[in-house]
Amino acid sequence: MIRKFTSLFPLWAIIFAIAAFMHPDVFSPYKDAITPLLGVVMFGMGVTLSAEDFLLVLKRPGVIVLGTAMQYILMPFIAFLISYMLHLPTEIMAGLVLLGCCPGGTASNVICYLAKGDVALSITLTSVSTVMAFILTPALTWIYIGQAVPVEVGSMMMSIAKIVLIPVALGIIINTLFDRHIERFKHAFPALSVAAIAFIIAIIIALNNDNILTAGKMVIIAVALHNGFGFASGYFLSKVLGLDDKDARTLAIEVGMQNSGLSVALAVKYFSPLAALPGALFSIWHNIMGSALAAYWSSGKDKNDIEMLTDAPPKRW
Template sequence: MKDFSFLLILVSLSLLGILFPEFFANLKPLILPLLIVIMLSMGLTLTPEDFKEIARKPFIVFYGALLQYTVMPLSGYLLSKLFKLPPELLVGVVLVGSAPGGTASNLITYLSRGDLSYSISMTTTSTLLSPLFTPLWTYVLAGKYVEVPFLSMFETTLKIVIVPVLLGMVLRYFLRYQINKVEKFLPFLAVFSISLIIAVIFALNSKLLKELSFLVLSVVLIHNVLGFLLGYLFGLLAGLDKRKVKALSIEVGMQNSGLSTVLALKYFSKVSALPSAIFSLSQNLIGVVLSLFFRRL
């Protein structure tokens, strides 16, 4: 689909989410089914061969996880210190930086024409490592231990990412001819779905948007952009091909902000959850806009 149509759908639905928050907030139960449909549609474009290189070079997946758990927590901490954020907000920025990769990164990679198998492998790996690294960085940089709900997180990753993708791949294997006929419509389905999800996120955070301070917004946006930028640069330094560089940039830049929000509310305060809520908005919006640029590479 044309990039202009892509951007038009995104902007239109985002504005509607802001203008009609009550209507779009009621669509929150649709987020999970939409994500599952998106991952199923992505699975329809994959074959087992796409994962063979990942199996031959597993170190590139761990390289992505290493970046995820160094670039984001450390840059979040340094930015918080540089901008002299109060302790409660510093904790929130560190916490979202210490979270594993988010499932939305797989969709943005797909829209960017990046290496989807690499993205899915990194998301799964960082989720598996989260019980170690998320509490470790939060303790080292913020001074408090948090307990990551690993089993529920892995179950969510299994239901939203792994099972739908595998089902899509199975359907492609048995119904290759039928899938080829509808494959050209899959990007539109993905774009509409992520735009609707962003509209719902905007609606759910409509009050937050009115209360944002420029300082907190600046720190979160810079943190987010640094993740995308450093992920891209480290991908080039590692000699990865362009499709993997795109995937790595997106994986490092996009966090499981839902997890960090829950942990902030449970172990710290509502103020500490603020950076995660803002990060959720910024990473999706920046990610979709970035995918328009990446599609041209």
């Protein structure tokens, strides 16, 4: 029952978004709950991790470095390029670029499993990019949009430490020390995360009720392009560099799926509710498109396309 609830995340996100748009007064008063709710999500991620999940860094450092580099090089650049090409307003551009500078999303691990990718690799990549977000997310945000809007790098680093690093570390510690005692409750944390993120989305939609009518279409186009180019560039660049199809799928999912909850929390705190709108809509969109992509890959219909893509033998980095 709980697993089914978790797997229907895109549906819950859409339902909450519609409810918030129809009744913004119900959700808008909870603006201050965004940060603690995201902390709950990050704690839930930590509880599902252990020190062993980071050992793959030592076994396959090449692919970990490649995946993390693609995450933090491609997605910010794609966001900035889309913002420039679409002439996005400054606040929306700030939100989209901030989204691109965030680490991989926790839902990527589930999507990777459904797509028959390398789940262990996916978990490690998400974990590594999440830890590195402490430095890279504020730094890259400043590099790309620091001349357009003020970016408080130091303060943003502290926020990421409080919102992400501390809850994740606490979750890992509890999982390591009390693994047997909490084993029966672990399956509940993904469901709790789904509920928390859906509520965060509702809050942002409620705060942007008027903006959605004027800028909603533009933001949806930007988010769809950002996510689509993330999936495509992550996959095809991996293939060009000689990775096998399983690894290419994994990297595509990791690159294309962002920690949109983090971007929402940071956007509200450091920019504006409008800047958080790309992250909120992305949270819905990337799960829908990720699920569709996973269904396509798991069906095996892309086999001939993959074989035609390159004649080079796959590499194990």
